[in-house]
Amino acid sequence: MALYDVIFYLFATIVLVSAGGVVFSRKMMYSAFSLLFTFFGVSGLYVLLSADFIAVTQIMVYVGGILVLIIFGVMLTTKITGVDIKSGTLGAFQMGIAGLASLAIAVFMIIMSMNTQWMQKDPLAETSTTVEAIGGLLFTEYLLAFGVAAILLLVAFIGAALIARRK
Amino acid sequence: MGIGLTHYLIISILLFALGVFGIATRKNAILVLMGLELILNSANINFIAFARFGGMNIEGHVAVIFVIILAAAEVAVALAIILNIYQNFRHVDVDEINQLKD
Numbered sequence: 001m002a003l004y005d006v007i008f009y010l011f012a013t014i015v016l017v018s019a020g021g022v023v024f025s026r027k028m029m030y031s032a033f034s035l036l037f038t039f040f041g042v043s044g045l046y047v048l049l050s051a052d053f054i055a056v057t058q059i060m061v062y063v064g065g066i067l068v069l070i071i072f073g074v075m076l077t078t079k080i081t082g083v084d085i086k087s088g089t090l091g092a093f094q095m096g097i098a099g100l101a102s103l104a105i106a107v108f109m110i111i112m113s114m115n116t117q118w119m120q121k122d123p124l125a126e127t128s129t130t131v132e133a134i135g136g137l138l139f140t141e142y143l144l145a146f147g148v149a150a151i152l153l154l155v156a157f158i159g160a161a162l163i164a165r166r167k
Numbered sequence: 168m169g170i171g172l173t174h175y176l177i178i179s180i181l182l183f184a185l186g187v188f189g190i191a192t193r194k195n196a197i198l199v200l201m202g203l204e205l206i207l208n209s210a211n212i213n214f215i216a217f218a219r220f221g222g223m224n225i226e227g228h229v230a231v232i233f234v235i236i237l238a239a240a241e242v243a244v245a246l247a248i249i250l251n252i253y254q255n256f257r258h259v260d261v262d263e264i265n266q267l268k269d
Contacts, residue, residue: 008170012178019182022201023189035201038182042208045178048170049219054211054231061235066204066242073197073246077253098191106184113176120172121222133225134232142229149236156240164247166254 008048014041028074035070039063053131175216182209196249196259200242207238 014037021034039062046055138146182205189202211231218227253259 005170008174012174015178016181016185019185019205022205023185023192028195028198031198031201035204038205038208042212045175045212046215049175049215050223051215051219051228051231054215054228057232057235058211061239062204062208065239069242069246070197070201070204073200073249076250077197077259095192098188102184102188102191105187106180109180109183110177113180114173118172118217118220120220130225130228134228137225137229138232145233149233153236153240156244160243160247163244164250 004048007044011041011044011048014038015045028078029071032067032071032074036063036067039067050130052129053134172216172220175212179209179212179216182206182212194260194262196252196261196264197246199261200245200249204238204242207234210234 018034018037018041022031022038025031025034039058043055043058043062046052046058186202186205186209189205190199193199193202211234214227214231214234218224221227249259252264256264
């Protein structure tokens with residue numbers, strides 16, 4: 001049990017520190033690479049929550065797909081690579097207001113989550129893998145949503161290619 | 168005290184607050200998109216944590232899969248739009264973009 005705690009705090013630190021890097025870093029490339037570590041840390045948390053399939057999907061889709069797209073976006077929309085990739089920031093007053101607002105959100109929700117008596121059940125006997133259960137559910141109860149999601153992905157990618165095309 | 172549901176909820180809340188702060192303060196459109204990704208990840212952590220501590224309920228995992236699908240589609244379309252904005256304005260500063268067409 002102690003090992004579980006240590007690993008949890010390790011991944012929690014990775015997630016929060018690198019998410020802070022995404023938000024506070026001055027250079028866009030640093031933000032993009034901090035986002036990489038955030039995704040890996042979240043994937044580690046999924047493993048700790050015994051969601052093996054979701055953890056692998058997180059790495060494959062977020063790191064392999066979304067992050068690569070974002071880095072492409074960073075490199076295609078900055079003029080000179082490596083020199084002037086900086087992001088503009090707001091004035092101190094607006095930064096303060098945004099910081100106070102998000103801090104208030106965090107404090108309020110943490111107090112709420114600690115004072116709520118969540119309905120919890122003991123987990124069933126440790127299953128070896130979740131893939132079979134997920135697949136069964138996707139192709140029975142969520143079959144319509146699955147098909148709609150497939151069509152949505154197709155439409156989104158065709159639309160993206162059409163929009164991004166040079167005139 | 169072992170690691171329980173509340174620990175994961177607090178991680179997720181802090182990630183959400185960081186994402187909100189990023190969206191509110193960043194001017195570059197791609198950095199706003201990164202803040203959005205942080206918020207989606209915090210929602211996913213919530214889904215998986217409740218699935219785990221609610222008796223290994225697999226429906227939470229299915230919800231996370233749909234969120235990931237939507238995030239992929241959203242990022243693809245958003246980056247296409249951002250590239251178009253860059254071609255028209257030569258920057259992607261969301262404060263300065265005020266025209267839908269030339």
